[in-house]
Amino acid sequence: MRIGELAARAGVSTRALRYYEEQDLLTSTRTSGGQRLYGDSDVDRVRLIQQLYAAGLRSGTVRDVLRLYMGKDEGGADPAALLSAERARIDRQIADLLAVRARLDQIMAGDPTCRYAPPRTD
Known part of the structure; x- marks a missing residue:
């Protein structure tokens, strides 16, 4: 084609x-x-x-x-090491995305603990 x-x-x-x-x-x-x-x-x-x-x-x-x-x-990269490293990186990305999604769910539900507060300057 x-x-x-x-x-x-x-x-x-x-x-x-x-x-x-x-x-x-x-x-x-x-x-x-x-x-x-x-x-x-x-x-x-x-x-x-x-x-x-x-x-x-x-x-x-x-x-x-x-x-x-x-x-x-x-004979380049070690296949098991390459795939394991990429899988671990993707697992970390998934965990980060799930945490962000949970935070968004809290914000959408009006959870007062999720409000942004500027840092203190005292």
Whole structure:
């Protein structure tokens, strides 16, 4: 499929797909006219890339995770350590988000202990 079709099916821009190729996260073949061609499995790959970026992973880490996911670990990062570290970071993010949500719930319920008070200056 061409770049526009992959973009539409995966829900991303063609610019994002070109960036993924620049970052070595996605590959394509080229027609004789130079147009990019992708396989059907690239839709799932792009969706995974999007999820990993949304979770806060950096390009290099996304590349490592994709290599592990595709079974092409080239002896780089320790797979267990990499995945464990990212999972722990995501767990911390989830805990922080849950705390913020709970605080918002308190504020919306009118809890007087959640009112902002400027710091004392005495």
